[in-house]
Amino acid sequence: MSIIIRDDGFHPDNWEKDGGSFADLEKFGKDVAQNRADKVCIDVPNNTDAQSLYENFDNAAMIRIAFPSFADGRGFSLAKQLRQLGYEGRLRAFGHVIADQYGFARVCGFDEIEIDDELAKRQPETQWLARIPKLQASYQHRLLGEQVNQNV
């Protein structure tokens, strides 16, 4: 089971229960061609070229970026690039993200984080909610006008 974390706390992951599915970029292309993509999330590794997703921005029901390890920060830059390229849909981080990174993930453009039950048990909801980014509290907001994505 997975837990989804958003600014309003923990949620069960109902993506598949609600009829959604996951596909890698290649399969997603086929789904689009066959008009079967309306509830499909594109599942991508963190070394994906952001540009390669561009043409599917409007087709994707969600994009999910893998975090193989919390120490591998590529997912943050990939999320940032997708937002900068104009992706406005739902963006999920998936895997080993820790509560202390929740604010970083949100500012980089993620709407939500998907973690496993073990991690959710070890780092309960309060530890994640403590790291909701406060808009005015970052140097990057002051210097570059950085905003927190308010998509969901």
Add this chain to the structure above:
Amino acid sequence: MYKYNEFDHGFVRNRVKQFRAQVERRLDGTLTEDEFKPLRLMNGLYLQLHAYMLRVAIPYGTLNSQQMHQLAMLAEKWDKGYGHFTTRQNIQYNWPKLNDVPDMLDALADVEMHAIQTSGNCIRNVTADHFAGASADEIEDPRPTAELLRQWSTDHPEFQFLPRKFKIAVTGSPNDRAVTKAHDIGLRMVRNEKGEPGYEVIIGGGLGRTPMVGKVVRTFLPKTDLLPYLEAILQVYNLNGRRDNKYKARIKILVHETGIDRLREMIEHVFEAKKGLHQAPPEAMVAAIEAQFAPPQFETNSVDEDRLSKLVGADPGLRSFIETNVSDHREPTHAIVTISLKPIGGTPGDATADQIRTMAGLAEAHGYDELRVSHEQNIILPHVHRNDIPQIYAVLKAAGLATANIGLLSDIIACPGMDYCALATARSIPVAQELSNAFEDIKLQRDIGSLKIKISGCINACGHHHVGHIGILGLDKAGVESYQITLGGDGTETATIGERTGPGFSYEEIIPAVTRIIDHYLEIREDEIETFLETFRRLGAEPFKQALYSHQQEAA
């Protein structure tokens, strides 16, 4: 000097609060040791050989007397009565207890200091020319840029989990005292043909096991484009830097493997996209930062040359102190005084709490309340009226801080080595101490002239041995310390990586080996003015190799 505004204060306090909670969460198990590690590192806390070590940021090496007093307090209350100034213009405490660290951080926040990003795979404490705002050769003060970068890089959401650590240095002078070509990014303040201020941007320099001199990625970057351009470099590095091998993860390897031209294209591509998306830092904010680095109101009284020359004539100690430790200031009535933390036979960079207080007191009484830490592990009083130098010398002498050896043989950079560091493969402090003892006669050192000896206790090169005129690298060869010598390194604007001479020397052999190099230099130099580096550049490594190894062949 930069004064915290309300935002800075709030930010630093909040960060301490977060870290306090992280320590508690480590102890109650909600954070694993693996997860806690990068979090403590990005708050300056290392696990060393014997204990934790806290590395406190001294942004661009600048601090005031109140901050210096607080560093002495920390040394007494939570360490063993001393602190260690480092090659990153920081101070390290070697014996804190984990539970005390949040209190230490709060005590630092009391005086507008912190330990944020002094370690970890993030953008580290930004360094700058230690003579900034004071030296006679300066084009522009690099510290407003360094402060802007401190703010921009602090808690940057995208760049806290980079492939590896990332170091930025800034210089505003053509004489590069900030070793910009040995940093991940080096910024040199320049002007274009229209006279507009900007930066030459150098990337991919670094020492460590694969030493490389940085390459110019942009010859002129307008000042206002600085942050988006650095965002672009960091994003390209974060996505493309190697993560399969920590020894190949620095940006220098990416530059090497991708090629500077291809990498430049990638950076420019990202930069063009970013430029339109970000606002430039608000002018008022930039102006407010710049205003805080305005020079102090310098005293206008003239220099009493008669009195000075009488005092100097009567005291050879004062004379050599002035000749060696005092540099030209942009105001002719003033001078820059460098306080050596390299007493003969001492540990380079160490200062006791009392000594730290003495230096703070001098800054207060005679130095417009300002101090600097240099990457050469010395302390600087950047603004001193020349009339005050004899008094300053007397106070320093009484505190054991008047060693007149700046730029000379015993002004050695050494990493902590096996005495403290968990990574070290050999001792470096005792080598520095014995070398300093072997040449304890300052007159002899002055005769030898300008000489930079730098010692690292492992291949990671924290002692900058690659850019030492004489570099010493301590390795472990089958359980025995073995010291390799490199010659001809240079960390200035003419940056060069030193050349290895050949087989290493044992701990017992290394001091005699260095002595042979120096003796030979004294024999072959053209005249007393030709420095060691100049002789090396004229004749190459061969004569020194002869001096180093020929007696071994005879013995064999």
